[in-house]
Amino acid sequence: MSSQHNSYDVIIIGGAIMGSSAAWFLAANRDFNGSVLVIDRDLSYSTAASALSVSGIRHQYSNAVNVKISLYGTEFIRNFETSLGNDPDVPPVSFEERGYMFLASADKAHILRENQAVQAGCGAATVLMTPDEIAKKFPFYNLDDIELGSFNGSGEGWFDGYGMMQSFQRMARKGGVEYIANEVVGIARNGNQIVSVTLKSGEVIGCGILVNAAGTRAPLVARMADIALPIVPRKRSVFVFDCHQALGQPLPLTIDPSGVYCRSEGGLYITGKPPENDDDADLNDFDVDYAQFEQDIWPVLANRIPTFEAIKMIRGWVGHYDYNLFDQNAIIGAHPEVGNFMFANGFSGHGLQQAPAVGRGLGELIVYGEYRELDLSELSYQRILANEPFIEKAII
Numbered sequence: 001m002s003s004q005h006n007s008y009d010v011i012i013i014g015g016a017i018m019g020s021s022a023a024w025f026l027a028a029n030r031d032f033n034g035s036v037l038v039i040d041r042d043l044s045y046s047t048a049a050s051a052l053s054v055s056g057i058r059h060q061y062s063n064a065v066n067v068k069i070s071l072y073g074t075e076f077i078r079n080f081e082t083s084l085g086n087d088p089d090v091p092p093v094s095f096e097e098r099g100y101m102f103l104a105s106a107d108k109a110h111i112l113r114e115n116q117a118v119q120a121g122c123g124a125a126t127v128l129m130t131p132d133e134i135a136k137k138f139p140f141y142n143l144d145d146i147e148l149g150s151f152n153g154s155g156e157g158w159f160d161g162y163g164m165m166q167s168f169q170r171m172a173r174k175g176g177v178e179y180i181a182n183e184v185v186g187i188a189r190n191g192n193q194i195v196s197v198t199l200k201s202g203e204v205i206g207c208g209i210l211v212n213a214a215g216t217r218a219p220l221v222a223r224m225a226d227i228a229l230p231i232v233p234r235k236r237s238v239f240v241f242d243c244h245q246a247l248g249q250p251l252p253l254t255i256d257p258s259g260v261y262c263r264s265e266g267g268l269y270i271t272g273k274p275p276e277n278d279d280d281a282d283l284n285d286f287d288v289d290y291a292q293f294e295q296d297i298w299p300v301l302a303n304r305i306p307t308f309e310a311i312k313m314i315r316g317w318v319g320h321y322d323y324n325l326f327d328q329n330a331i332i333g334a335h336p337e338v339g340n341f342m343f344a345n346g347f348s349g350h351g352l353q354q355a356p357a358v359g360r361g362l363g364e365l366i367v368y369g370e371y372r373e374l375d376l377s378e379l380s381y382q383r384i385l386a387n388e389p390f391i392e393k394a395i396i
């Protein structure tokens, strides 16, 4: 597919949640009247993480900036239709504020305490709970080996992430953003300036600013401009199961000390866990690892929630995290030297919830040259050049 023009003020590579959030924030900003082109190699988004996610939002992070990003995301998602201008083409995203429950054994309880202090300092409603307090509220857990839980039922939960992406795309288009199906295969630099992208079709399109929102392919895109991104694809299987015996109430997104997570999904449940051998994934490998469910997940579920001894797995799917090996945090904003090349990459399992704040932040950087609503500069590429990791400890 060809573009209408041979040059744009802003070109965004990748039109899934990050690219389209940024595109919409630009289109909606009255101080911006530039042209925006979004290029995606697959406008069906069939293998994009944005379409294969579990779509949760939590405030329970170890870094204040990630807590603040999600607090912003919660308000945006809670008021989604209003956030996108109350347009009749924006359906609700069905936010279910059921909370996240992190469970810790004695050796890890201090991590929950430290993280809760950071979260409370940012205004998040996370509370620490003793096993007795947890048992009163959620009587279905086996808490024999649990020392402490941290729970936040206000602003954490899950929502229709795919619907959010579609609304960003629809409203960005309405605001004048052009989308084309094509693959960026080359990037031309003139010194420290990006000047154009080359498409698989052979077309060369000039740009004022280039945004890398290419998900797991972001390092391939960066390499086209001779820039290294420490990001790798990591395969994640997600399983849906049924349990005939009711728990009596929805299951918050529960994170077992083993790393297994599980939550309600309508009348069913979804679950997953980082694989034991978490090697870099083949970008075309979407085969579900059913053995992982049988061997590593079900026994943990049955131990933690004895009702889950009798469950039936219904189906599974695979998505890929864009995992930042350097410090497990996102890389956001302009390259310190190649200043018109911007990143929105390395989100692991939290990019959907971060998309409103990151899209807004990129829009502000492009229009004003600075962050205004929320300072995201701790997540800049600069830390990679300086070799100063900014570790996020609460990665699921």
Ligand SMILES: Cc1cc2nc3c(=O)[nH]c(=O)nc-3n(C[C@H](O)[C@H](O)[C@H](O)COP(=O)(O)OP(=O)(O)OC[C@H]3O[C@@H](n4cnc5c(N)ncnc54)[C@H](O)[C@@H]3O)c2cc1C
Pocket (backbone or CB within 6 Å): 013, 014, 015, 016, 017, 018, 019, 039, 040, 041, 042, 045, 047, 048, 049, 050, 051, 052, 053, 054, 055, 056, 057, 182, 183, 184, 185, 213, 214, 215, 216, 217, 218, 221, 236, 237, 238, 318, 319, 320, 321, 322, 344, 345, 347, 348, 349, 350, 351, 352, 353, 354
């Ligand atoms: C199993 C799973 C569960 C998750 N659960 C959650 C969760 O509960 N909460 C949460 O917040 N996040 C979650 N995430 C993470 C979240 O889904 C991602 O962080 C987010 O969707 C990343 O969005 P993106 O737009 O950066 O990348 P993607 O959605 O991967 O999109 C990248 C796009 O770039 C395009 N592209 C790539 N290269 C090129 C090129 N050269 N030219 C043109 N186009 C290109 C691709 O076609 C694709 O459409 C989960 C992810 C997975 C896999």
